[in-house]
Amino acid sequence: MNKEKEMILNGSLWKVCYKLSLPAIIAMVLYGLNVIFDGVFVGRLVGETAFAGISIVYPLTQLSLGLGSLVGVGAGSYLSILLGEDDKETQGKIVGNANLISIVVTIVMMLLGFVFMKPLLKAIGADGETLTFAISYFRITLIGSIFWIVGLAYNMIVRAEGKMKTAALMMGIGLVVNIISNYILMKIFNMGIAGAAWGTNIGMFVYALLFVIYCKRGGASFNANIFTVRADKEIIKEIVSLGMSSLIMSVMGIIQSVIILRALKTYGSDLDITFYGAVFRIFNFSLTPIYGLMRALQPVAGINYGAQKYERSISSFKIFSFVALVVMLPFWLVAMINPWLILGSMLPKVTFDLGYIFSFRIFMSIAPLLSVTMTAMTFWPSIKKATPAMVIGLGRQLFLYIPLMIILPKIFGIQSIYIGSFIIDLSLSVIVILVLSKDFRSLRKMKEKNKA
Secondary structure: OOHHHHHHHHOOHHHHHHHHHHHHHHHHHHHHHHHHHHHHHHHHHOOHHHHHHHHHHHHHHHHHHHHHHHHHHHHHHHHHHHHHHOOHHHHOOHHHHHHHHHHHHHHHHHHHHHHHHHHHHHHHOOOHHHHHHHHHHHHHHHHOHHHHHHHHHHHHHHHHOOOHHHHHHHHHHHHHHHHHHHHHHHHHOOOOHHHHHHHHHHHHHHHHHHHHHHHHOOOOOOOOOOOOOOOOHHHHHHHHHHHHHHHHHHHHHHHHHHHHHHHHHHHOOHHHHHHHHHHHHHHHHHOHHHHHHHHHHHHHHHHHHHOOOHHHHHHHHHHHHHHHHHHHHHHHHHHHHOHHHHHHHHOOOOOOOHHHHHHHHHHHOOHHHHHHHHHHHHHHHHOOOHHHHHHHHHHHHHHHHHHHHHHHHHHHOOHHHHHHHHHHHHHHHHHHHHHHHHHHHHHHHHHHHHHO
């Protein structure tokens, strides 16, 4: 038994949380900074119109990461359970099947992306110079999409082993490479928005390369078989089913952003699009500690579930979600108290009036409650219950977000987008807590059944 697995199964959960969460939070903060730095470089070195261009295309670029999450969350969740069950034979087939899924989804995404690129961007609301910037950025990120997908997936597999420090180091190196590449390509070679896209591609390539090096040097706690491509029906089914909720959330998030951007284009101005792009990036960055705790929770809940330590899985969720709340509060408080400081870091030449500041604060105000909601989305696949995550992810968008984001701006104006978002996520948090309570009772019954 490797030391990470031993600690996860038998160590103090508070100590486990500390040891796994700190590097996981650092890793996700680094990832969040990756997105922030792209915005900073474009906003400062190219200009407001270019920033509007990458803000419009941002939801589409997230599809690569959504597909990476499909593979990474699915393979990682399944691997954690297999580690708990000590099923070495199936562990050795995980990466080969993850590679096959990654290749297939990359090919499909690239074909659709290149064929429908211009209609998609126009449908979102890009036109004129903004469309030119958006096409330039999106085309280049599509070229490097295989590295976005496998880079994220491989990093999640490392986290699934409980090796958060290793995963954080990989992400940190990728971030440094991305920042240096952005500076060289945009500042020195004057490549503009194309330099930002190529810089991100280079960073993602490094993520993938580091995992290959990690495996070839024997760092993995299981037989990774990095250069294999396998098609095991049952394993693919498990990976896809456990990772589907993550992909659905990403796709629904993309649709949500597309609808909001269309509303901003129809009822607002270019400044509204620029503002939303900045707020969305800042909001996501404020959630990075929660993302870190989510990733740290996954191997703890999964390995203990696989070892039939169900009460320990429940306790891990409670501890990790509480710590997620505590850790994300400092940045959130700064953002709520001084929005001008945070917004000015990206757009120093733009002045936002009190209406924009109110929208910023109302949109950000839901973030603390997401420590439970988002952690639950990781917990469910880790205990082989992907259905609640999929149903809630779909329901949030199809029955709440999408209809309201179409109706509200038309009747009440742009500010209703931010107020509506707050109300939707507040309602969702209540639903998540009720479903979790039911699942906790089910796990405890399984525990009693096993004892009997």
